[in-house]
Amino acid sequence: MIIDCHGHYTTAPPALEAWRKRQVAAIGNPSAMPRTSELKISDDEIRESIERNQLRLMRERGADLTIFSPRASFMAHHIGDFEVSSAWSALCNDMCHRVSQLFPQHFIPAAMLPQSPGVDPATCIPELVRSVEQLGAVAVNLNPDPSGGHWTSPPLTDRSWYPIYEKLVEYDIPAMVHVSTSCNACFHTTGAHYINADTTAVMQLIQGDLFRDFPQLRLIIPHGGGAAPYHWGRYRGLAQELGKPLLAEHLLRNVYFDTCVYHQPGIDLLTEVIPVDNILFASEMIGAVRGIDPETGHYYDDTLRYIQASASLTAQDRQKILEGNARRVFPRLDAALKQQGR
Amino acid sequence: MIIDCHGHYTTAPPALEAWRKRQVAAIGNPSAMPRTSELKISDDEIRESIERNQLRLMRERGADLTIFSPRASFMAHHIGDFEVSSAWSALCNDMCHRVSQLFPQHFIPAAMLPQSPGVDPATCIPELVRSVEQLGAVAVNLNPDPSGGHWTSPPLTDRSWYPIYEKLVEYDIPAMVHVSTSCNACFHTTGAHYINADTTAVMQLIQGDLFRDFPQLRLIIPHGGGAAPYHWGRYRGLAQELGKPLLAEHLLRNVYFDTCVYHQPGIDLLTEVIPVDNILFASEMIGAVRGIDPETGHYYDDTLRYIQASASLTAQDRQKILEGNARRVFPRLDAALKQQGR
Numbered sequence: 001m002i003i004d005c006h007g008h009y010t011t012a013p014p015a016l017e018a019w020r021k022r023q024v025a026a027i028g029n030p031s032a033m034p035r036t037s038e039l040k041i042s043d044d045e046i047r048e049s050i051e052r053n054q055l056r057l058m059r060e061r062g063a064d065l066t067i068f069s070p071r072a073s074f075m076a077h078h079i080g081d082f083e084v085s086s087a088w089s090a091l092c093n094d095m096c097h098r099v100s101q102l103f104p105q106h107f108i109p110a111a112m113l114p115q116s117p118g119v120d121p122a123t124c125i126p127e128l129v130r131s132v133e134q135l136g137a138v139a140v141n142l143n144p145d146p147s148g149g150h151w152t153s154p155p156l157t158d159r160s161w162y163p164i165y166e167k168l169v170e171y172d173i174p175a176m177v178h179v180s181t182s183c184n185a186c187f188h189t190t191g192a193h194y195i196n197a198d199t200t201a202v203m204q205l206i207q208g209d210l211f212r213d214f215p216q217l218r219l220i221i222p223h224g225g226g227a228a229p230y231h232w233g234r235y236r237g238l239a240q241e242l243g244k245p246l247l248a249e250h251l252l253r254n255v256y257f258d259t260c261v262y263h264q265p266g267i268d269l270l271t272e273v274i275p276v277d278n279i280l281f282a283s284e285m286i287g288a289v290r291g292i293d294p295e296t297g298h299y300y301d302d303t304l305r306y307i308q309a310s311a312s313l314t315a316q317d318r319q320k321i322l323e324g325n326a327r328r329v330f331p332r333l334d335a336a337l338k339q340q341g342r
Numbered sequence: 343m344i345i346d347c348h349g350h351y352t353t354a355p356p357a358l359e360a361w362r363k364r365q366v367a368a369i370g371n372p373s374a375m376p377r378t379s380e381l382k383i384s385d386d387e388i389r390e391s392i393e394r395n396q397l398r399l400m401r402e403r404g405a406d407l408t409i410f411s412p413r414a415s416f417m418a419h420h421i422g423d424f425e426v427s428s429a430w431s432a433l434c435n436d437m438c439h440r441v442s443q444l445f446p447q448h449f450i451p452a453a454m455l456p457q458s459p460g461v462d463p464a465t466c467i468p469e470l471v472r473s474v475e476q477l478g479a480v481a482v483n484l485n486p487d488p489s490g491g492h493w494t495s496p497p498l499t500d501r502s503w504y505p506i507y508e509k510l511v512e513y514d515i516p517a518m519v520h521v522s523t524s525c526n527a528c529f530h531t532t533g534a535h536y537i538n539a540d541t542t543a544v545m546q547l548i549q550g551d552l553f554r555d556f557p558q559l560r561l562i563i564p565h566g567g568g569a570a571p572y573h574w575g576r577y578r579g580l581a582q583e584l585g586k587p588l589l590a591e592h593l594l595r596n597v598y599f600d601t602c603v604y605h606q607p608g609i610d611l612l613t614e615v616i617p618v619d620n621i622l623f624a625s626e627m628i629g630a631v632r633g634i635d636p637e638t639g640h641y642y643d644d645t646l647r648y649i650q651a652s653a654s655l656t657a658q659d660r661q662k663i664l665e666g667n668a669r670r671v672f673p674r675l676d677a678a679l680k681q682q683g684r
């Protein structure tokens with residue numbers, strides 16, 4: 001089985017975005033605020049948006065199942081207040097749930113959280129609970145910078161984040177550390193902000209001792225871990241300067257990197273530097289980079305090809321990256337698959 | 343010859359830091375502000391600070407000459423106003439000049455600029471002129487985020503930076519894009535802010551068309567280009583989505599990456615992905631990562647070892663990385679060396 005642990009519903013029917021535009025326009029004008037019940041999207045519209053896009057490409061490329069969360073750049077936690085984020089999160093999470101109900105063999109949901117800058121992360125718990133208990137979410141996306149590129153929240157090791165971690169541990173689900181749109185002109189969303197956030201999160205986790213407090217917590221750093229694997233010597237050396245244990249102990253019992261690295265040399269480095277048990281197959285398809293690489297004739301984000309072509313991986317390594325590790329890191333996914341007889 | 347294009351005076355005699363502390367303490371209290379003439383450091387003190395540190399390691403490792411600029415984390419452009427940055431820059435640049443005079447075979451200066459958040463970059467021109475014309479600087483360090491981790495300046499492609507680029511082109515000197523200390527708790531200075539800034543700068547340059555306006559401008563992205571080479575497929579793909587030319591044309595006629603990547607797999611990726619003509623040997627020694635790698639028994643930042651060990655490089659490639667490219671990218675360095683008969 002091939003499990004893609006990082007997909008977003010980037011192709012949702014246009015009515016979703018139209019609703020969001022009405023919501024954003026109504027900020028500060030409660031009488032104009034649309035109700036969530038006003039969003040009307042039929043099952044057929046959802047089917048079409050998936051069959052023509054993600055499912056088509058999954059079939060072409062050979063992926064069986066995608067862990068599917070709301071469009072990352074549309075989370076836009078910096079817009080509005082908690083109420084705005086809360087209504088928007090609920091709608092987006094419902095959409096991914098519906099996809100998973102319509103295509104139970106191919107999609108399983110992960111949830112976004114109703115984060116808002118300056119608002120206590122504990123306010124996200126009710127939606128987290130609903131997503132897991134009612135929508136079947138097997139993971140959440142946690143935004144380390146709800147301000148959208150201004151980085152006004154404390155580091156992920158700060159105690160204000162602990163209520164979320166406690167709930168993740170209670171449910172035995174991981175979080176993917178994933179920012180949203182940048183509203184800072186310095187940072188291109190998918191070319192700088194995403195990658196910087198990944199790098200930043202790794203370094204915050206090195207500086208802190210979060211996993212001493214949460215030995216069962218599992219965090220996924222997407223986009224191949226940002227810059228961290230490329231600079232693994234720097235990070236090993238900085239951990240050493242800070243008097244921390246070796247990264248194998250300090251980080252790699254709890255932290256996983258996905259394979260959203262869009263060329264062969266990057267995947268080769270990732271699989272050389274990071275233990276195979278800490279690597280999760282992912283493509284983030286259909287996402288930031290949708291074109292065909294003129295150097296290969298294949299889609300940049302067809303990351304399965306790079307993993308298949310990686311000379312250093314054994315068949316057992318590939319099985320771990322493509323399926324085994326995901327079943328371990330997302331136990332609720334494993335349970336759902338077993339219930340399906342898979 | 344082996345030229346290290348990225349060294350900082352991290353071991354300056356303590357009187358320099360003591361002066362800085364007095365300066366910072368006197369902000370808002372002009373009568374307490376120390377004069378630059380109050381800093382007293384003897385040639386012997388400078389000799390000792392260099393001989394015991396950088397020069398000792400250069401001899402042990404085999405580097406002949408270092409392009410030497412003020413300590414990056416101490417630039418701290420976010421502290422005080424233009425006057426504060428101006429006095430501090432002048433002192434620090436003078437120190438590197440003195441090092442180069444005392445060790446003309448081993449050090450040549452690069453300058454920091456008196457940047458200050460929210461202040462027109464054009465105000466840096468007088469110190470840039472002084473550094474080149476009077477101190478012999480062969481390059482400058484340009485901070486894309488003088489706020490120290492709040493990213494309040496416009497991207498490097500913004501016209502407000504143009505006066506600096508005009509002067510760089512006039513003098514035919516490159517700039518290394520290098521941030522300073524982070525005062526944002528989210529970003530560890532050398533583990534997140536430095537690497538993020540490198541990645542951010544690359545993406546800003548991809549988004550813009552700076553080199554259409556400045557075809558002769560040369561920028562060096564330190565620390566192996568941040569995350570960019572590891573994610574080169576992403577950057578090639580994003581350039582394609584933005585309708586830009588291939589990166590070979592759009593970026594690599596003007597942008598160079600140094601080799602401050604502190605493990606073999608990182609250097610192997612860099613040399614595989616980035617054309618050899620765009621790679622400059624550097625160690626940033628004595629810098630962020632001062633320890634010995636338990637996996638190799640050698641200093642993490644002894645990057646010469648990785649370049650020597652890189653299986654894919656020919657002797658000619660190594661000559662370019664270690665010397666040839668530096669002579670081309672820093673023509674004033676080349677001229678100075680030729681004057682010395684080297």
